Amino acid sequence: WSFRKYKTPRRPPPKKAPNNQKDPVGVYLRVRPLSAEDEECCIEVISSSTIQLHTPEGFKVNRNGEYKEMQYSFKKVFGVSVSQMELFEYVAKPLVDDLIHGKNGLLFTYGVTGSGKTFTMTGSPGQGGLLPRSLDMIFNSVGPFQAKKYVFKTDDKNGIEIQCEVDALLERQRRENNLFVPKTPSSRQKADPEISDMLKPEEACKADCVDEDSSYSVFVSYIEIYNNYIYDLLEDTSEDAIKPKPPQSKILREDQNHNMYVAGCMEVEVKSAEEAFQVFWKGQKKRKVANTRLNTESSRSHSVFIIKLAQAPLDADGDNILQVSQEVSAPAGLGQKAHGYVKQVCNINQSLLNLRTCMEILRENQMCGTSKMVPYRDSKVTHLFKNYFDGEGKVRMVVCVNPKADDYEETLLVMRFAEMTQEVEVARPVDRPICGFTPGRRYRNQAFKVELSRKLEEHGGPVDKDGTSVMSNMVLSLPPLPSSELTDPNDDTTLPRLIEALQNRQRFRQLIIKEYNKAANTMKSMLQELDSNLISKDNLIHEQNGRLLEKDKVIHNNKGEIERLEKKTKMQEHKIDILQKTTKIYEDDKRSLQQELETREHRLHRELSERRRMEQRMHGMVSDTQHKWEKECERRVNAMQLEMQNKLWVKDEKLKQLKAIVVESKTPGHPDPPPRQTQPQRPSREERPPSKRSASPSPLPTTTPVRPLHRRSRSAGGEKWVDHKPSSSLDLGTVLQPVIPNAIQVSTPNEKTLSKCDKYVLTHQEVASDGEIQTKLIKGDVIKTRGGGQAVQFTDIETLKQQLTTASLIFFIFRLQCSMALEMKAGSNMAPGYEHHGITK
Template identity: 80%
Template sequence: MNRQAKGRTPRRPPPKKPPNSQKDPVGVYCRVRPLGAGDEECCIEVISTTTIQLHAPEGFKTNRNGEYKETQYSFKKVFGISVSQMELFEDVAKPLVDDLIHGKNGLLFTYGVTGSGKTFTMTGSPGQGGLLPRSLNMIFNSIGPYQANRYIFKTDDKNGMEVQSEVDALLERQRRGNNVTVPKTPSSRQKPDPEIADMIKPDEAYKADGVDADSGYSIFVSYIEIYNNYIYDLLEETQEDAIKPKWNGGGTPVRQNTEFIPPQSKILREDQNHNMYVAGCMEVEVKSAEEAFQVFWRGQKKRKVANTCLNRESSRSHSVFIIKMAQAPLDADGTDLLQDKNQVSVSQLCLVDLAGSERTGRTGAEGTRIREAGNINQSLLNLRTCIEILRENQMCGTNRMVPYRDSKVTHLFKNYFDGEGKVRMVVCVNPKADDYEETLLVMRFAEMTQEVEVARPVDRPICGFTPGRRHRNQAFKEELSRRLEERGGPVDRDVSSVMNYMVHSLPPLPSSELTDPHDDITLPRLIEALQNRHRIRQMMIEDYNKAANMMKSMLQDLDANLISKDNFIHEQNGKLAERDKIIQSNKAEMERLEKKNKMQEHKIDILQKTTKIYEDDKRSMQQELETREQRLHRELSEKRRMEQRMHGMVSDTQHKWEKECERRVNAMQLEMQNKLWVKDEKLKQLKAIVTESKTPGRPQPPPRQTQPQRPSREERLPAKRSASPSPLPTTTPVRPLHRRSRSAGGEKWVDHKPTSSLDLGTVLQPVIPNAIQVSTPSEKNLSKCDKYVLTHQEVASDGEIKTQLIKGDVLKTRGGGQAVQFTDIETLKQELTTVPSRKRKSSEGTPTGGDGTDGAWTDVETRCSVAMEMRAGSNMGPGYEHHGITKRRKP
């Protein structure tokens, strides 16, 4: 045996319903509102009684080609602008009222854009009652003669009904009559509200067929609204903290300020049959259509409405008017209702006026209105989502869960879509062109809703008593009254009227006129008549006495019965007082539990909000952590790339400096060899001069200053020099030329020389063969070449012009263009130095010319003291200078 866990209530299994394979589609009707006075363009055309066509307004494109598109939509029935409220009621609401009277549920709601006529369709206007007042009129016209007395049916606050006895109902009426304050003018209660004077017309006597006369009926109405996804009771009395008036010493009281307490929201609960209902909602028992509509109008004045750009009185909430009918069979005698709760049948009809979907940009909503519009659109979106999933489950065979609980509207009416009654929808549309986009969405939703099928409700069983009990009881009462009238006259007459009846029932007296004193006929006839009247009178007195005795005994019995009933009433009053105490204690316990429940719900909301905040913080921290990890990975990869790049740069720099050191060593060796070679040449020349000067008789011309030829490598090396003096050179030594720039390679170059460049006329000016010389480079020129050189000139610090050759490689990009990557810079600088003339001192004995200048180049010392040196830079790479030809004087 499994033991139930402590503190947990086992969930009741749903009641077993008889299988029913018959299904009916949701009935969708369309009603077109007349075009307003300020509207000119119409986008809706009624083609037939079941089809309408939408025309896209001017400037609105609906397909990819930019063309206008016309769409047709079909409904169960289309009501044009000329259709009256009566025709609409006969086709839409009358079948639902018939089902209500026969014990079946029904749901009727209006759907559409703001300002499309939903409230007018549901409520109507004076002289043009809508679906709701006409439904009330038909209900009471059908069950009027069969209504039970007030408070015979009583709600059990759990969406069920109970049947009380006549005594309990009488006590309930007395108790509530004592608590209710009677107004000073009783006629004011019967006076109809001028705003709803013509809503209900008694001449429109709609009646349902097949009403069960052997049952008692009672109607209960409730009115709620769903505002910002909260449920409020519109029939609940406004709670005010009213303080008693204080007297200021005069004749008028001074009333203090009263504090208004806003109404509390209601919650949805599930009854034992798994049907949803609003807990704590006030249900008012009504006995006429006028009384029911007065209750509705009292709640209608509390409904949330606001003025927007689209509608002067726009509904800001979904209103639900619930008509609940309780039905119980009569007993076998046909006098009282059965007090068996299982025999009570409860059916309801929900009339829903949905708030219109709207765009905040068109309505100009701000602040609270934006929040209201957002909640309205969200609830309508949840309704569309539930319809879509229902349609998908039915057409595709899926088993997706329908999200009824996402909205209070869908959660309240989920039983109707699960097969608890018929569902009807009236789609109200406004044909003006400004509402075309919203109307298009409404049409698509209506088209999808028609494809949803709802299970047909099953007929409820009737009790096993023989029919016609009420008629037999009425006939028995009429026959009893007739017999009483036959025996003793009218039962409602008083004693004087009875006596007059008895006097007039005596036989009449004959004529007693005597004309002859010897008349022997008249007197005996009169005596006989009087004796006959006396006899009849005695008989009537005896009958009267018998009736009086019988009446007296009946009165005594009645007194005894009344005494017993008084005792019974006192007992019942005592029991009622005890029950009232129990009820009060139960109410106090319920209030305590409700407060505790609300507190727990408040704590749950706080915990949910806290959990949501923590989850948001966790999500944001995870995102931040992921962002930092990504940034760290990027930094690490960048660091590795920088390390590889620095290693490459270090290796390149090391290789470059190794080459530079090697080049400098070679240059230094070459320079030293050149110096040694020059000294050797000078010594050879000196030796030749000395040997020639020793030859007598031949004048020697002064030697020419020539540029000696650079010796070969074997000649420059001192180790390989011969010991014997070398003979005099017969030709002028010429130094071999070398390439001055790497621009003279075999590649194709773009020689970019600006127009502002100066031609220095020196051999150091580079000349690149097969080069395209341009003043401004273009993409076409770069696409034909592999190399690029830019000639740049500037003035150096010593006033000389310095030329820079900026070189680079032409690369192709991914986009098909060209890019230049600069790789080398060569600097060309020209320096000119003059050799001043030097006079020989007269003390040295050097001959001078007659003009005071130096003598001819015949002196050996003079000829050896001046030399010429040429230095040319080699191709040493970027950053190094090429120096020009300079003259310098040896020290």
């Protein structure tokens, strides 16, 4: 709880010299080999900086359902055959070199689960990754110039303090007494790998131009960001197996220089690459991992391994470290990112999404000149790395991808993020001298000590390692005085022994004085010699200073020319940037217009092909419909003509019958003439028995044997019929039966039979409602289909039904005789189809 009413004002940031030089974020791509040779690959390495992404089969990338090939460019593309050493040379070695020279840097990997991030950062035995190689290079470079342990000490405010030798010695003794002996690993517990197992001796590398007039110390820390909480992986937790103490989350704070750091995080001082690598594996065991489909130990968090290199200059004599905390250099870090899965995937993806959002806003502010606020605080990952994007330093990202087709969608998202990240620029770090002392102090002081020791050895005998002569040793080795206590007045040995000891000490004293005078004379001659040498050196220095002044003038003139050329170069670079951006805009517009043109061409081609298909279809439908209606009109005309002829014939017959009845009725007493068997008269429609034909009545025969007008069915013409009579049809034994002369009788029709005929008739039998068998003649036209087959279009149905009546016997016999005579006369002229009116017997 805080009881302060007002907050303390925030300290303004320190003023820095404006740095207009910026470099883009270095994005590198590494392709992992396929786990199986028969897997489908979706990535092809075209050149050393470009890859092509192939769309797998069955995956559409646009609305038209078309496949698309996309190319992406990077600063460097590493194929499946690249070695770990080659990757380190291109990516991490420049960052480590900048770190040793006092410049910050950030290196992190990015990719989906199973893409090779852990192998790239850590490596395996014999194939060490970026982290062990970086540690090895750091200690190979600054190892001989390291300060003793605990001379550099970290504080709680992201700073470094310098202790004197006495305080450092006391702290070493205190900590060594508190150290406990670690347990030896059992046979079941797997031993941690050594850095010697990771690297080969011939792969060792070292930085150039290391400041030898400074002392160094290396501090490492290891944290993980899990569910947007920060945990210290090096913190010693409770070893209670029954109720272990859960780890406490850490918070981010801002120091007086506005740099972000993890408060309360343990920073371990290491003196060798082996010790630093063991500290890394200690924290690696505490990381949150889980078993997934792609990885047996997939990371559940983002992990960050921070390396701080403390540097302080030596004093003017080159012996001791300056007790000034402001002279200590800033830290640098190496980070590793990893994707999560299952429960934690939302938080991890949210962190990566916020990183993408920060990159997009940074790019927009730099390219468009806007001043939108970058949401660093939305995620602990982006908040921790805020200084690297807003301040100075180098930022490099290694994108790891798996080329198998199953990861195509995730790989596509990773490529888009990497392409956007390359456009973000970070301020270039500048060189800042640590102090104003002349260089070479350490070795100059050592050379002076060696020369002094050599001359003392020549003039005053052998010397020790620290330059003291035998004279000093003689002073320390004087014979001790014997006991001078007298207990007996007759003691004759104590006083002579004491006199002898004093005489020996006197001789030693004279020898020491002699040696002292000799050493003084030697020192005097050495000083005189040094004075003469200094005078000559002063003269030489004076001459050299004159030459340096001339050189300075030339350098000043050259610097002016260089500044003029640099301004001109910057102007040209600015123009080139403007032209490149304009060219890129034009290329994007051209690409979008070409895509739109291709889309419209495809659409037009599709519409034209669809229109041609519709025209062909409509042309076929019009021809089929025209042919059909021509046949239908012909049939209707013939039917109407035949019907009109039948109606006229019926009227004529009725008139003749009426005339005959009238004539017979006028003759009185004349008996009824017998019925003519050869020419039975046709009864009227009202006198027909119930068993009658539903079609037009057949004409009555005249006296002439040939009828000029008679009804013929269209099936009796030259058309060929398919008479389909199923094998299940019953023979009813009736008088009237359809007879088709030009017919092919089949029990089951087929395409070959239908292709030979123009008409089709089906004889179908079923039981009527009164229990009698009813026969239907279903007729149709055989037409050809567009596919070359045959089809039947049904046009008419005729019904044949058998009935029994209760009419009078005389009338039935009379009508039966008339019907029999009529059938005998017209049997050969009746059509089998009975037209479309149907027949009822």
